[in-house]
Amino acid sequence: MISVVEVTRVPATKPNVLFVMTDQQRYDTVRALGNARIHTPNIDRLVDRGVSFTDAYSPDPICIPARHTVRTGCEATTTDFLGNEKRDASHLEERCGPFLARAMRERGYRTFLVGKYHAHPRDIDLGYDTRLSVEAYREDTGHEVKTTAREGAMVHLPQQNHLPPESNYEAWTTDRAVELIGGDGPFFGLVSYEPPHPPFAPSPPFDRMYDPDRLPGPVRGDRAVDHMDEKIPAQNYHFWTTREDGIDATTVRVLKAHYYGMISEVDRHIGRLLDAVESRDDAENTVICFFSDHGELLGDHHGWEKSSFFESSCRIPFLLSWPAELPAGVRNDELVSLTDLFGVATTAAGNPDLREGIDVVGMVKDDADPRERLYGYHRTPGLAPNFTTMVREGDWKYVFMQNGGREQLFDLSADPHELDDLSGERPEQTAELRETAARKLEADDRTDFVENGTLRRYPYQRLDMGRLIREPYPESPEDVLE
Incomplete structure (x- = not known):
């Protein structure tokens, strides 16, 4: 059981707490935070409304572990969900x-979740x-x-x-969330978009909102660096x-145009959520936190999807x-993580439980210390x-890959x-973060990843994740007609 960290700071009245979550949204997809090519007027409203954390991370950048971190306030080494199991x-x-909801x-909160929750069993x-x-969406509308x-x-x-667009899943999610926001407070709500x-x-029309020829291509370096983590090429396949x-x-670039279109479509729905909050008498005393479970490589580093510790995959928007x-x-450029959300909500509620996170609310108020370093973990089951594992400290990012004992060191300021792995040029810095x-891991009692006081490594293997087939193909083409 994780110990409760008690803090005496208590708001005068209980605020509402609204978490708004997207799935697989990169950190660099907010116009107000520097991406002049994307249209996000309502996420920009959230930027103007509060604090934007520009160095926020998903500590296990894949769906199920990230969501378990949000609902437990614990890292993947504690939940023991290190991959999509x-x-x-x-x-x-x-x-x-x-x-968290319990x-x-x-x-003393009325609690609701609308949208994706990604936990098993389905009736958990x-x-x-x-x-x-x-x-509920299928029952209400008859749509997939x-x-x-x-x-x-x-x-x-x-x-x-x-x-x-007015009756798809995202619109339905927003309709139901607006109804619930309008109820009696105080409420804690999670609105989770796909x-x-x-x-x-x-x-439409978000599928033709962006001209691919005006969008930048992917960031790609030497493939020896980009694919040093063998999971990236295995995941591509x-x-x-x-x-x-x-x-x-x-x-x-065409896919990026569609990806941006999806974000702009969700942004319009987020505007409706904000309007619902602002229509309340206690709008000023409503906490809103916007974040994503992880990012998306989107072609960067010759790769797709998530589960990597490149910034495109593990760094996220985090607005409070x-x-x-x-x-x-x-x-705010302090290091924050999905692990901190449990403390954000419970601190606002007046009875803080930080679990394995830090006191983000207190840090913003200069009442609590920032995080010195941030850790990340991931393992694909069955391979x-x-x-x-990742360590982020100051401008340094260290990544260790158990498969082959490979490691990388990046200076994110420069x-x-x-694109430039400095692990060979900076052996002392690399060794320091490796031992950190x-x-x-030893302190977390995860000695399965440590051997003789250092990170456990294995001989390099080419990984095979097979092909993703959601429904099996027929043995013979004509069988599908039957």
Whole structure:
């Protein structure tokens, strides 16, 4: 059981707490934070409303582990979900303490979740008074979530959601969330959107909002650096691209145009959420936190999807606002993580439980210390040894790959695109961060990743994740007609 960290700071009245979450949204997809090519007027409203954390990370950049971190406030080494394992997570409350929604209910909140939750079994009790997801949408509308093909061979091809934009899953999610925001407070709500997760299928007119020829191509360096983590080429092949280059640069720009379109479509829905909050009498005393579970390589580093510790994959948008208590329009470059969200909500509720995170609210108010270093972990289940770990400290980022004992060191101030691996040129800095990672794992009792006081390594193996097939293909082509 994770110990509770008590802090005496208590708001005068209980604020509402609204978490707004997207899936697979990169950190660099907000116009107000520097991307002049993307249209995000409502996410920009959140930037203006509070504090934008410009060095925020998903500590395990893949769907299920990231969401377990949000609901438990614990790192993947504690939850023991280091990859997308579809196994029962009900025991996590025994290991970590009550899930976030249940903790907020215990603090006197009406709680709701609308949208994606990504936990098993499907009927798992996550502690919400109201939970509305895919099944409720199908029952209400008779629609599937998407009408586009989601087969592995098509997931990274530009597509279109043919459902009317006013009745697709994202619109329905927003409709239900607006209704729940309008109820009696105080409330804790999580509104969880599926986009911009593949397939890259925005609804019209968002599918033609961006001209691919005006968008930059992917950031690609030496393939020896880009593919040092063998999971990247293995994952390329898994998603029906080539191991070596993924997808050509021209197609990448088309996909980026669709990816941006999905973000702009969700941005419009976020505007409706903000309008609903602002219509309340207690709008100033409503905490809003916007974040994503992880990023998307989107062709960068000759790769696709997530699970990597390149910035495109693990760095996320993280916006926190509370007009009654926190400053507006502020940029903050301290290290924050999804692990900190549990503390954000419970601190706002007046009974803080930081779990394995830091006190972000206190840090913004200069009442708590910032994080000195941030750790990340990932392992794809079912493959040969492939555990990876990251340490971010100051401008340095260190990444260790158990498969082959490979390691990388980047100076993010001089090399923000991570093209120049300095591990060979800076052996002392590399060794220091390597041992820092090993000590952290030993302290977390994860000695399965440590050997003789340093990080455990295995001989290099070429990994094979196979092809992604959501529905099996027929033995003979004509069988599909039957």
